[in-house]
Amino acid sequence: MIHPLSVHSRFSIRPLILTGLAALLVAGCGKGDGKGAGGPGGMFGGPASVAITTVQPETLPLMQEYTAQIQGSREVEVRARVTGILLKRNYSEGAAVKAGQSLFTIDPAPFAAAQARADADVAAADARYAQAKREAMRIKPLIESRAVSQKEFDDAVSAEAIAAADLQAAKARSKEAQLNLGWTRVESPISGVTSRALKSEGSLVSGPDVLLTTVTQVNPAHVLFGISDNERLKLHNEVEAGRLRWPQGGRFKVTVTLADGSEYAKTGMTDFNDIRISQDTGTSEARAEIPNPDGLLHSGEFVRVRLEGAMRERAFKVPQRAVLEGPQGKFVFVVDKDSKAEMRNVDAGEWNGQDVIVTKGLKAGDQVIVDGLLKLGPGAPVKIDTAPKTSAPASEAQPAVKKGG
Structure with a gap:
């Protein structure tokens, strides 16, 4: 099973005033009666007008991205099996070749002469x-009839056996x-x-020690x-806790993004995960x-890959601008039962469209505040604004989650 790397969510640099405010909010959230800096009446007097979204748990796809490198599915080194002078290169460098094609x-000549000698030895x-054999038969x-001694007979039989063995040895040579003569034709194994050719014509090739090309x-x-x-x-x-479900067989669909940002037309599947950890x-x-098939992907090329297939169970989608970050990590404001702002620490994961996936810290029915955050402090009274908003004011723009590498 592949356990891929989750995408890290990072938040853009906040305006100075919002950063200072977030630090003050977090610093005061653990003091006194829990009302903190926002206390009754809010930070600026009177309930703060806020917009909310009510969240519900969902089953959401987990998107994972990685920096990756292309490699040929098979890469072989071409080496000669015999020592001799390189007579000719039989291919165009960088060209496609077939298995068995002469390179x-x-x-x-020396190997042809050696074979001729070996054939003569066989004869x-x-x-x-x-x-x-004829002598033994006689x-x-x-x-x-006891016309010859037993020793003479035994010597004849032994001589026949020795000759047969010598014949087999000559055939082996x-x-x-x-x-060796056939190996003077260096072929492509795949x-x-x-x-490019690493040795030119006329070079002495000392057998397998020398890499030729x-x-x-490249396909696949x-x-x-x-x-x-x-x-x-x-x-x-997360899988053990039931918050994450892998695809069947642990195989993920893979989409490749090229160096220029374009998406490669073909998709693939994961097929291997090493159990070893690199030191x-x-x-x-x-x-x-x-x-x-078109050879667009080149061996050694750096790309980005996106893995699809894992599903998050009981996860929440929260608009990006609702997720803030302070010294103790990421948090959101929710409206509590007393219509006050409650700061809630959350575990924020990857993007899902314009939303951030929250895996811990929220429960079904929570009213997450998405607009009016600059006016809030922990425990501040709020008033839910039911009027529709087309976008947040520039002064209240919240940070966006970015995809990690």
Whole structure:
């Protein structure tokens, strides 16, 4: 199961006056009778006029974003299996090649000569074996009539067996010479796109020690991204608590955003999550596979990926401007049963359209104050404004949640 990294919600810099006010509100919320700086009558005298939204728990999709890197689904190093002089390059650098296509030719002349010698050795061994076999056949009836000694018969049988073994060894050397001659044709092991040649014609290639080029299979492509161990554990706890539900099979739909901000037309699915945690980055590697028929995605390219499929259970959507941030974290104001402003600490997650997802701190039916926040303090009396508002005044503009990396 993949436990992907949740998107961090960050809030933009608030105007100086609002920042100072938030600090004062939080500083006073733990004193006295709970009315704090807002006390009866509010901060500016009389109930403050506010606009509210009544929240209800919902099942909402969890959107996760990561910085990722494209990698070919298969990347192989092309190396010669024999030592020799590089005679010819048989491909265009950067071109697509098929599996089995010849990429380089090693000078085959020495290997052809070696195979000829090996074939001659096979012929000689075959002749010796045939002679030993005939000799054993001649002696066999003689031993029955005791015309020859048992030792002579045994020597003939042994000579036949030794000749047969010598023939097998010669055939093996011939097969080896044939393989070496074939390996002078360096082939691509997979279909893909080639990189530049690292050795030019005339170079001495010392077998597998020398890298000649690489071939990358770009369709499909792999998308690699890191999942913070801290966030993985956090989301695991939310799953255990029933606040988060993974997609079936733990596979997420993946959408790629390119470097220019455009969205890649094809989507893919996650297919791997490493159980190991990197000691250098504190993350575990996850991978998705995505179609790349046109080769638009290049190996090594940095992109952003969005994962879809997880669902938040019993979550709340709150307008961005209603969520404030103070020294003790994020909070909202709600209208309590006495029509006073109550400050409520919340856990705010990712965006959902123009709303922020709140996972803890609210309950069904809470009346969250979304406008008129500058006039409030904890315990301040409020009056709910039922007149519709098209937008918040500029002086009351609240910070927007931004997507994290």
